[in-house]
Amino acid sequence: MHARAISASRAFGGRTALDAVDLDVPAGQSIGLLGPNGAGKTTLLSLITGLRRPTGGRVELFGGDPRDPRNRLRLGVTPQRTGLPEALRVSEIVNFARRHHRNPMPAGELLERFGLTGAARRQAGSLSGGQQRSLTVALAFAGRPDLVVLDEPTTGLDVDARRRLWDGLHAYREQGGTLLLTSHYLEEVEALAGRVVVLSRGRVLADGSPAAIKSRVDVRAVSMLADGVPDLPGIVGHDRDGDRIRLLTNDSDRLVRDLIASGHPFRDLRIATTSLEDAFRALTTGSPA
Numbered sequence: 269m270h271a272r273a274i275s276a277s278r279a280f281g282g283r284t285a286l287d288a289v290d291l292d293v294p295a296g297q298s299i300g301l302l303g304p305n306g307a308g309k310t311t312l313l314s315l316i317t318g319l320r321r322p323t324g325g326r327v328e329l330f331g332g333d334p335r336d337p338r339n340r341l342r343l344g345v346t347p348q349r350t351g352l353p354e355a356l357r358v359s360e361i362v363n364f365a366r367r368h369h370r371n372p373m374p375a376g377e378l379l380e381r382f383g384l385t386g387a388a389r390r391q392a393g394s395l396s397g398g399q400q401r402s403l404t405v406a407l408a409f410a411g412r413p414d415l416v417v418l419d420e421p422t423t424g425l426d427v428d429a430r431r432r433l434w435d436g437l438h439a440y441r442e443q444g445g446t447l448l449l450t451s452h453y454l455e456e457v458e459a460l461a462g463r464v465v466v467l468s469r470g471r472v473l474a475d476g477s478p479a480a481i482k483s484r485v486d487v488r489a490v491s492m493l494a495d496g497v498p499d500l501p502g503i504v505g506h507d508r509d510g511d512r513i514r515l516l517t518n519d520s521d522r523l524v525r526d527l528i529a530s531g532h533p534f535r536d537l538r539i540a541t542t543s544l545e546d547a548f549r550a551l552t553t554g555s556p557a
């Protein structure tokens with residue numbers, strides 16, 4: 269097991285950010301941590317990477333203490349926000365990272381993998397936002413790590429830059445690497461992870477294949493002008509905006525058929541996709557606020 273959280277909790281002051289979370293990260297697996305803002309994803313990563321200690325439970329990295337430098341040397345990390353020394357060239361930054369490791373990846377290979385070959389001689393400050401992000405992710409791979417932990421690797425990147433970065437991550441996976449990443453995008457964890465763990469309010473809500481998670485968070489909103497909420501099967505949550513009632517469901521076709529058959533009076537029916545945040549709330553409470 270490359271990393272493990274055993275009933276791990278973390279509080280900040282009186283506030284619980286992580287609440288008795290169990291997570292196994294076996295060698296060779298790619299895991300996507302998905303969850304709304306404030307779910308505890310970054311906090312969990314900070315425990316696994318040894319930046320913070322749990323206030324309850326235990327966390328192991330390579331079977332030992334995440335703060336032990338011997339374990340951390342086998343780890344590659346890209347935090348959510350990072351700075352680059354703007355005046356240094358890309359190749360200088362890459363070599364600086366490589367020098368911390370005994371058997372680093374050749375600089376050319378690393379740049380090639382993340383689509384940065386043409387930028388090797390440029391100063392970091394002159395790169396586009398996407399290239400800077402790709403470089404900070406690439407640096408996590410400099411030491412041929414056994415486990416790579418990435419916090420929202422592609423947030424803010426355009427579609428092309430995101431795909432290029434995904435290609436780099438796929439290459440690592442194909443060589444047997446172990447990946448733990450957070451994301452706000454279901455599409456991203458589907459593309460990169462074989463397993464998805466959904467966190468919400470500091471707890472694990474769901475843990476399964478991307479397809480299984482997708483079917484649970486694929487929620488539609490059937491909304492209408494009506495007086496009350498109909499009592500029908502398949503409604504996983506509801507809310508109200510003035511006279512408009514929004515019914516959340518995993519099967520909008522069936523809900524509409526049942527609604528009409530029930531004779532419940534309504535006007536101005538609309539069907540819309542929902543945000544992932546809605547889906548998480550439906551998963552958490554069965555009834556979004």
Ligand SMILES: Nc1ncnc2c1ncn2[C@@H]1O[C@H](COP(=O)(O)OP(=O)(O)OP(=O)(O)O)[C@@H](O)[C@H]1O
Nearest residue numbers: 280283284285303304305306307308309310311312
């Ligand atoms: N250093 C800190 N001091 C106080 N509270 C904190 C600290 N770090 C995190 N928190 C709180 O812990 C909770 C979990 O935050 P965390 O950053 O782990 O969530 P997240 O899932 O990574 O969110 P996001 O997707 O926005 O990055 C939040 O309520 C946050 O406000």
